[in-house]
Amino acid sequence: FPSHDMDFSNESWGLQCKFNGMRCVTTKDGLFTRKGEKYMSVPHIEIALKPFFEEHPNAVLDGELFNNDLRQQLNEISKLIRKTKHIDYDDLAESAKKVKFYIYDGYNFRGKSDILDEKSSYIERKNWIDKVVIPISKYFVEVETKIVKNKKHLDELYQELVDDGQEGGIL
Numbered sequence: 001f002p003s004h005d006m007d008f009s010n011e012s013w014g015l016q017c018k019f020n021g022m023r024c025v026t027t028k029d030g031l032f033t034r035k036g037e038k039y040m041s042v043p044h045i046e047i048a049l050k051p052f053f054e055e056h057p058n059a060v061l062d063g064e065l066f067n068n069d070l071r072q073q074l075n076e077i078s079k080l081i082r083k084t085k086h087i088d089y090d091d092l093a094e095s096a097k098k099v100k101f102y103i104y105d106g107y108n109f110r111g112k113s114d115i116l117d118e119k120s121s122y123i124e125r126k127n128w129i130d131k132v133v134i135p136i137s138k139y140f141v142e143v144e145t146k147i148v149k150n151k152k153h154l155d156e157l158y159q160e161l162v163d164d165g166q167e168g169g170i171l
Helices: 043-055 068-082 089-098 122-136 151-163
Strands: 013-018 022-027 030-032 060-066 100-107 140-142 146-148 168-170
Touching: 013 122, 013 151, 022 043, 022 068, 030 043, 043 089, 043 122, 060 068, 068 089, 100 122, 122 140, 146 151, 151 168
Parallel strands: 100 140
Antiparallel strands: 013 146, 013 168, 022 030, 022 060, 060 100
């Protein structure tokens, strides 16, 4: 991490695991790659999000399509997620068994008193997602955020992620 010039004393920094899955941005129109290509093989997640988007039609959720418990099968899972043609019942059944949505962030949904948008604090948005969105479906996974105290603590937390075989961290 290029954290040598970061001020941990005046700001709150959170560290999350960077899962080695497929980045996914969701809206009422579906699940998409960062380049805007639609994911076709994860309708179980799209269906599970439908009630959320009916209530919050302008919302955006950002996360990763993945399964940390099955990360040793990364190539198989990634191939399944990326599939866009000739998707059959067996593919969809396998996807529903293996693919989950790890939610890092989101915006444009109603919080306790007003709309939580991109300018709202990250902690407020993330807490809302963890309390409201994650419980909607067994396919949604809360991404733990650990508050970083200082450079040494960041290095320790990052090393824990690497030692666990993860791709890295998001600060």
